[in-house]
Every structure is written in C-alpha cells, then in structure tokens.
Amino acid sequence: MKRHGVRPALAEQILRLSAFHTYPAPGVLIGAFMVDYALELLGASPEEKLYGVCETPKCLPDALQVMARCTIGNNRLRILPIGKFAITLNAPAEGATAEAVRVYVDLAKLKEFPTIDQWYANSPSYDKEAMKDRLQDEIIAAGRAILSFERVRVTVERKKKWRSVTCPCCGETVPDYLIEGDRCGACGSRKYYTKI
Amino acid sequence: MKRHGVRPALAEQILRLSAFHTYPAPGVLIGAFMVDYALELLGASPEEKLYGVCETPKCLPDALQVMARCTIGNNRLRILPIGKFAITLNAPAEGATAEAVRVYVDLAKLKEFPTIDQWYANSPSYDKEAMKDRLQDEIIAAGRAILSFERVRVTVERKKKWRSVTCPCCGETVPDYLIEGDRCGACGSRKYYTKI
Numbered sequence: 035m036k037r038h039g040v041r042p043a044l045a046e047q048i049l050r051l052s053a054f055h056t057y058p059a060p061g062v063l064i065g066a067f068m069v070d071y072a073l074e075l076l077g078a079s080p081e082e083k084l085y086g087v088c089e090t091p092k093c094l095p096d097a098l099q100v101m102a103r104c105t106i107g108n109n110r111l112r113i114l115p116i117g118k119f120a121i122t123l124n125a126p127a128e129g130a131t132a133e134a135v136r137v138y139v140d141l142a143k144l145k146e147f148p149t150i151d152q153w154y155a156n157s158p159s160y161d162k163e164a165m166k167d168r169l170q171d172e173i174i175a176a177g178r179a180i181l182s183f184e185r186v187r188v189t190v191e192r193k194k195k196w197r198s199v200t201c202p203c204c205g206e207t208v209p210d211y212l213i214e215g216d217r218c219g220a221c222g223s224r225k226y227y228t229k230i
Numbered sequence: 231m232k233r234h235g236v237r238p239a240l241a242e243q244i245l246r247l248s249a250f251h252t253y254p255a256p257g258v259l260i261g262a263f264m265v266d267y268a269l270e271l272l273g274a275s276p277e278e279k280l281y282g283v284c285e286t287p288k289c290l291p292d293a294l295q296v297m298a299r300c301t302i303g304n305n306r307l308r309i310l311p312i313g314k315f316a317i318t319l320n321a322p323a324e325g326a327t328a329e330a331v332r333v334y335v336d337l338a339k340l341k342e343f344p345t346i347d348q349w350y351a352n353s354p355s356y357d358k359e360a361m362k363d364r365l366q367d368e369i370i371a372a373g374r375a376i377l378s379f380e381r382v383r384v385t386v387e388r389k390k391k392w393r394s395v396t397c398p399c400c401g402e403t404v405p406d407y408l409i410e411g412d413r414c415g416a417c418g419s420r421k422y423y424t425k426i
Binding site: 054055056059061062065087089091092093094095096097099100103105106107108109112113114115116117118122133134136138141154155156157184185186187188189196197198206207208209212218219220224226227228229230 | 250251252253255257258261283285287288289290291292293295296299301302303304305308309310311312313314318329330332334337350351352353380381382383384385392393394402403404405408414415416420422423424425426
C-alpha cells in the first residue's frame with residue numbers, strides 16, 4: 035500500500051477492516067477508500083456519532099462498521115438492497131431529514147481501471163483466480179480516483195416506541211410492532227428453522 | 231467481570247465487542263455470553279467459517295460479527311426482524327439446510343434476575359438512568375444462567391447468480407434481481423435521499 039501512496043493511518047485501518055471481514059475482499063478495499071473520503075468530506079471523525087446508509091449488503095457495510103463505527107447492532111447503519119456501491123454518511127440531526135454526503139463508485143471513472151470495471155460489472159471476462167491480485171493492486175492504486183460524491187438530504191429514522199407482547203403460538207415475547215396478525219414473525223413469515 | 235467468574239479470554243472478547251459497538255450495551259453483553267455458548271455447543275472455533283442468524287437487529291448482531299466472524303459484509307450473517315433475543319449458528323453445509331444450534335434468552339429463567347427481566351420486557355418500571363449499573367452487573371453475574379438452547383435445522387441461502395443491468399432512470403448499474411419493474415430500487419421503493 036505504501037508503494038501506491040496510501041497514508042499509514044489509512045493502511046492500518048484497511049488491515050483492521052480486512053481482519054474483521056476475514057479477508058481483504060475487493061469490496062472492502064474500495065469501501066475503505068469510500069468511508070475515508072466520506073469522513074473527510076463531512077469534516078467528521080469516527081469518534082463522533084455518525085449515521086451511515088449502505089446501498090448494498092455486499093462487503094461495503096463492513097467498512098462503515100469498522101471505520102465510521104456505524105454498526106448494525108448500534109442502530110447507526112441502515113442497509114438498503116439497492117445494489118449500488120454507494121454510501122451516505124451524516125452527523126446527528128434534529129429534524130426528519132439530515133444533510134449527508136453520498137460517495138459512490140463512478141462508472142465513468144471505472145473506464146480508466148479495466149480490471150475493476152470488469153469485476154464491478156460481473157463481466158464473464160473477469161477471471162477471479164487469474165485476476166484477483168491485479169484487481170487488488172488496481173483498487174489500491176486507484177484509491178479515490180474511481181469515486182465521486184454528492185451532497186444529499188436523507189430521511190432520518192427514529193427509534194420506535196414499543197411494548198412487549200406474547201405470541202400466542204410460541205409463547206415468547208416480541209415488540210408489538212413486529213406481530214404479524216395473530217402471531218410473531220418466527221411463527222409466521224420469518225420462519226427459518228425447524229426443531230431437530 | 232473477574233469477580234463474577236468470567237474467564238479471561240471471554241472478558242477480553244467482551245471488551246473488544248464493546249469497543250466495536252462503541253459502548254457495553256446490555257444487549258451486547260448478553261450477546262457475548264450467547265455467542266460464547268453457541269460456539270461451545272457447536273464445538274466450533276471462530277477461526278472456522280460459520281454462519282449466523284440473528285433474530286433481532288438490536289445489539290445482538292454485533293456479538294456474532296465480532297466473536298463468530300459472521301459479518302453483514304462477508305455474507306455469513308442473516309438478520310431477521312423477528313424481535314427475539316435469539317441466534318442460530320451453524321457450520322457450512324452442502325444441502326438446502328444445515329444443522330444449527332439456537333441459543334435464546336429464556337423468559338422463564340429471567341424470573342431469577344429481576345432487573346434483566348424488567349429491561350427485557352421494556353417495562354415502565356425499568357428506569358435506565360437509575361438502574362443501568364445494576365442491569366450490567368446482573369447480566370455479567372448471570373452469564374449463561376438466563377440462556378437455553380435447542381438443536382435446529384435452518385434453511386441455507388445460496389449466493390444468487392446475477393448480471394449487471396443499467397437502470398433507465400438514473401443510468402447506474404445494479405444486479406438484475408434488484409430491478410423493480412422499469413427502475414432500480416433507488417429510483418423506486420428504496421428511495422431515501424434527495425440531492426441538495
């Protein structure tokens with residue numbers, strides 16, 4: 035990374051992020067540059083309470099979790115299955131919306147980086163085994179050169195007030211707003227396991 | 231934690247998890263004991279490739295992410311908005327289902343721990359400011375004593391095959407399976423920002 039001019043503090047974060055993700059996936063490497071850029075554009079530090087939206091569940095959320103401290107569990111990360119490599123980041127706001135910065139992989143800029151372009155488009159010409167090292171190198175060399183940003187206004191989600199109710203099917207409690215008619219999600223549309 | 235007999239390796243993981251979550255929330259503390267228990271029941275190490283399901287987005291997913299290395303971004307964590315403090319954990323499986331262990335907060339066992347019981351039920355009698363230290367102490371003292379488990383069979387989700395398609399509204403690309411009729415989610419039902 036040093037060879038490509040990645041500053042030491044960012045390189046250290048990329049290593050920490052890769053360890054969390056369990057390997058340096060292309061998507062988390064790009065994500066590291068995206069979050070780093072978004073923090074700078076927002077003039078914010080990860081020590082502040084920030085809120086992120088990630089437009090894909092693939093790889094990218096982990097960069098927001100590790101580098102901007104917006105985690106799924108601390109309720110500061112929203113993941114929307116839109117399918118774009120894009121994030122927004124904002125500071126806390128009082129009203130129903132907040133000013134945010136949106137950083138995204140710019141398809142026009144990808145034309146200068148043919149391996150990233152093929153990988154990003156899921157092109158049949160991208161051969162993972164033969165090209166993964168070249169892809170990684172190209173991502174680190176590109177850094178922010180494949181990214182663009184825009185200032186946006188995002189909707190803010192407030193915590194829901196709730197009371198605990200007992201599901202008549204399983205006898206367990208869930209928040210009232212998650213009851214599906216006469217049963218909880220686990221006994222209804224979210225059923226995902228059977229007892230052995 | 232030492233006073234309550236938490237073994238040093240688990241105590242260290244609880245500190246690491248609390249740092250990731252940004253604070254030692256009650257839900258992540260309980261989550262730490264849950265993941266630790268699930269790993270033991272499964273006879274698995276976090277170095278293995280494990281898959282987790284979390285039945286709430288609140289706090290608990292962070293324990294699976296940090297301690298079992300099932301992250302949102304690495305596609306080994308599914309979050310279902312059921313509203314229960316429960317997780318399942320399984321090793322990789324070939325077929326359409328996998329044997330898993332489900333660990334959950336057992337409501338009957340909570341009766342021995344009145345502060346946790348009030349907090350878990352979101353009871354009006356739980357006063358966060360006055361009782362949060364007692365709650366934390368009770369959670370650490372309880373450890374696994376509030377948990378139960380069952381062996382279950384979970385459905386396995388495979389990666390979707392996809393090709394990249396261009397949204398006619400915004401001109402950006404998304405995976406084909408995320409197109410909503412004639413537009414992408416960001417131009418359709420998932421719209422969450424406006425440009426400034």
